[in-house]
Amino acid sequence: MSAVGQVNLTWDDLADIEYTEKYFIAYDSNFLYPEFSKKMASLAGKEVTLSGYFLDVSPDGKLLVLSKNPLASCFFCGKGGPETAVEIQFKNKPNFKTDDVVVITGTLKLNKDDIEHFNYILTDCSGMDMK
Secondary structure, eight states, X not given: OOTTSXXXXXXXXXXXXXXXXXXXXXXXXXXXXXEEOHHHHHHTXXXXXXXXEEEEOSTTSOOEEEESSOGGGSGGGTSSOGGGEEXXXXXXXXXXXXXXXXXXXXXXXXXXXXXXXOSEEEEXXXXXXXX
């Protein structure tokens, strides 16, 4: 735990997750359904910090992602599982550029059922560029 109270997460922490396939009627398709580790479940709703690559993956700038890997080798390109990307929702939109290495602090939300969003979400985020 850091001096200011938030928990410093690692990508290994996020990788401690199991998946099963689950059918979603609305999409007439199977999706990976997460079972979060006890550690991650205990952190839900708490302030956490995680470093990684900033990705702006939507044309309108509304879907921002913290990734374990840079864009060229990220989850969207088939280079990792869903646990290698975290949806980040900022209080105020940052001035980061894609592939900037950043440290993000936010409130951890664990998402099992809304397939429109990532399994891991950080809300009320603030961040710092590591340049």
